[in-house]
Amino acid sequence: MAQSGxxxxxTALFDxxxxxxxxxxxxxxxxxxxQFTGIVxxxxxxxxxxxxxxxxxxxxxxVTGSDFETxxxxxxxxxxxxxxxxxxxSMRYTVLLxxxxxxxxxxxxxxxxxxxxxxxxxxxxxxxxxxxxxxxIFEEAFTDELEFELHEDxxxxxxxxxxxxxxxxxxxxxPLKLAFMQAMPASIxxxxxxISRCGYTGEDGFEISLKNNDAISLAKKLYADERVNPAGxxxxxxxxxxxxxxxxxxxxxxxxxxxxxxxxxxxxxxxRIDGGFVGAPRVLQIIKDGPENRRVGLLFxxxxxxxxxxxxxxxxxxxxxxxxxxxxxxxxxAPIAMAYVPSELxxxxxxxxxxxxxxxxxxxxxxxxxxxxxxxxxxxx
Amino acid sequence: xxxxxxxxxxxxxRLEGDSATIGISNYAQEQLxxxxxxxxPAVGTSFKKGDEIAVVESVKAAxxxxxxxxxxxxxxxxxLNEDPGKVNMDAMGEGWLIRVSLAADADRSHLMDxxxxxxxxx
Numbered sequence: 001m002a003q004s005g006x007x008x009x010x011t012a013l014f015d016x017x018x019x020x021x022x023x024x025x026x027x028x029x030x031x032x033x034x035q036f037t038g039i040v041x042x043x044x045x046x047x048x049x050x051x052x053x054x055x056x057x058x059x060x061x062x063v064t065g066s067d068f069e070t071x072x073x074x075x076x077x078x079x080x081x082x083x084x085x086x087x088x089x090s091m092r093y094t095v096l097l098x099x100x101x102x103x104x105x106x107x108x109x110x111x112x113x114x115x116x117x118x119x120x121x122x123x124x125x126x127x128x129x130x131x132x133x134x135x136x137i138f139e140e141a142f143t144d145e146l147e148f149e150l151h152e153d154x155x156x157x158x159x160x161x162x163x164x165x166x167x168x169x170x171x172x173x174x175p176l177k178l179a180f181m182q183a184m185p186a187s188i189x190x191x192x193x194x195i196s197r198c199g200y201t202g203e204d205g206f207e208i209s210l211k212n213n214d215a216i217s218l219a220k221k222l223y224a225d226e227r228v229n230p231a232g233x234x235x236x237x238x239x240x241x242x243x244x245x246x247x248x249x250x251x252x253x254x255x256x257x258x259x260x261x262x263x264x265x266x267x268x269x270x271x272r273i274d275g276g277f278v279g280a281p282r283v284l285q286i287i288k289d290g291p292e293n294r295r296v297g298l299l300f301x302x303x304x305x306x307x308x309x310x311x312x313x314x315x316x317x318x319x320x321x322x323x324x325x326x327x328x329x330x331x332x333x334a335p336i337a338m339a340y341v342p343s344e345l346x347x348x349x350x351x352x353x354x355x356x357x358x359x360x361x362x363x364x365x366x367x368x369x370x371x372x373x374x375x376x377x378x379x380x381x
Numbered sequence: 382x383x384x385x386x387x388x389x390x391x392x393x394x395r396l397e398g399d400s401a402t403i404g405i406s407n408y409a410q411e412q413l414x415x416x417x418x419x420x421x422p423a424v425g426t427s428f429k430k431g432d433e434i435a436v437v438e439s440v441k442a443a444x445x446x447x448x449x450x451x452x453x454x455x456x457x458x459x460x461l462n463e464d465p466g467k468v469n470m471d472a473m474g475e476g477w478l479i480r481v482s483l484a485a486d487a488d489r490s491h492l493m494d495x496x497x498x499x500x501x502x503x
Contacts, residue, residue: 039440040415234414234441303418303465305438327440328417357420357436 011056012155012212013219020230028128030057033232042235043330046201047371050161051231052222059131060151060209063138065120068111074145075122078138080258080277081109082268083122089113091181091196094266096126096134097279101257101286104137105130106248106266110196113184123183123194125156125207127248155215159222160205160231160239162374165381167225168195168206175206180375191218200236202243202373241336242329244297244368250308251295251324251338257283260291260340293321294346297370298354298363300335303328306361310354312339320345323354329370336370337363385473386489387498388449393473394492399485400455404477405437405446405468408502414439416468421457421479428452430488435478437468450489452481 010031017024022033032054036042045051065071072083081094088111096104110123126134131150138148159168165175171188174195178184183196191214199205210218222228237247246252252261257279264272264287271277275284300306305328312321326337341352350365385395391409395402410416420436428434428448435446457479461467468476493501 034441035414038415040417043440238440303462304420305418305440305443307443328438330415330440 011054012215013054013056013157016216016219017054017230022230022232025233027233028057030128032057033230035232035234036230039232039234039238040330042229042231043238045229046161046203046231046235046239047331048162050159050163050167050205050225050228051235052219052228053158053160053231053236054155054219055158055207055236056155056212056215057128058156059124059126059128059134060154060156061124061126061135061138062149062151063122063124064118064147064149065145067120068122070145071120071122072111074142075109076271076277078141078278079107079109080267080271080280080283082271083109083111085268086111089116089178089182089184091183091198093181095252095258095263096137097258097277097283098254099279099282101279101282102254103248103252103256103258103261103263104254105134106246106252106263107134108198110183116185116194129249153212154209155212157208157210157215157219157222158199158201158205159208159228160199160201161203163227164203164205165376167222167227169381170225171221175376175379175381177379178206179377179379180204182379188218189221193218197376200243200245201239202245202369202371203239204374204376237325238327238330241325241327241338242331242369242371243373244338244370246295246338247325256340257286257291259283259286260293260295262295291343293340294343295324295338295340296346297366297368298323298326298337298339298352299332299366299370300337300354300361300363302361303335304356304361305335306337306354306356306363310337310356312341312352312354313360314353321352331371335363336366338368339363341365385495386449386492387495387501388447388492389501390447390449391502392446392449394449394489395477396483396489400480400482401452402477403434403449403452403479403481405472406498406502407472410469410472410476413437413444414441414469416465419458419461419465419468419478421461422454424454424457426454428454437465437478446478449492450483451487452483454479455482456480 193210321341
């Protein structure tokens, strides 16, 4: 499948990252830039202008069945999102569950636009570290009816920020045609790609899927616009945390159900009643009874970051929860975190105590996202 | 006369008679990136070489800072509570972490001079 001669642990943009001064780290088996000029500068640039992120490490999968009905119906037995009502050129965030209702991965399913692909084709983007794992689950579940292809020959670029639409509009009409969570095929100065209006920063933005061989050329076209700067994994993490978005393997994993993770929106409304997906009995029961623990956002006073792994204690000092992600939020200039706490305590405004290096710090349960999400509800720039 | 020595863990020690100023090297601040929080010890605390004396945190991670030699804290850089970014701006100057008094026999044989440290980080 890897036809383009790129070493398996490098993305098509590796040489460009190095030439731009990216500090390369190992992430999910990929050599990727954690930062270029600095995480805070890249974070703020994304909130105010536009940044380009290389997210080619994520798994791009094409699913093929005989027609849309067959493909969407089959996928719905594994994924609790409402897929059968997806319109052409629209996308859905959902989760892959195990029989106990635990989250095996979170992913985005796209129904191709009218005429973009055969009727039974759908696209799925999964987390880098879960590619092989997810593919094995899919292939085992649908031996006969569906075919899955993982595209190691493709790159994925994320252009994110309030000016992303204006930047991309210089090269494509996609910003004028797509609203948040919509996708279409496009040709940018002869480069064939798929553009979707989505991302994981809380800002308006686009993800561009294209052949590895075209990736550097397209990235350079975007960098030719002086409003665009490169951004690395560090800013991606602080941006998604401010936006209240979960990171797989940290804020959710195969032991945590989507109700506890506050991801009920990943389960279609009717499907919360009808079930009919792997893990449904357990998940529907948790919806009915309420989860034991719940993911919440925490805002701390002072400056000391409260990071993943820190324990949350009650007044007696008993451990009652844990921090799953935490950092010093560049936009808020305050420490923020996500944590799991007992549901009865998961009330906005409640104070909880976390332990950092033996010191008690008090955090307030705060509505997420921590910053306003700037998604394009309608096409346009 | 002052003399600046460096540890393998990228702390610097600026010797001023029987006292010293300790901070992290410019190389270390570059590696850590944007520093958002510095936790400093209490004045009067004594440390043995290798003890954790401070924690310097970037957006991404917390890094422990170790005592480069036996010492007792006489002053901490309170300005870092408000503006930890001073460590990035001027690690060897305004971004100092603590001032300490040294025992007369404090072992400094393991510390490098600037030329050796430059080679160490090259």
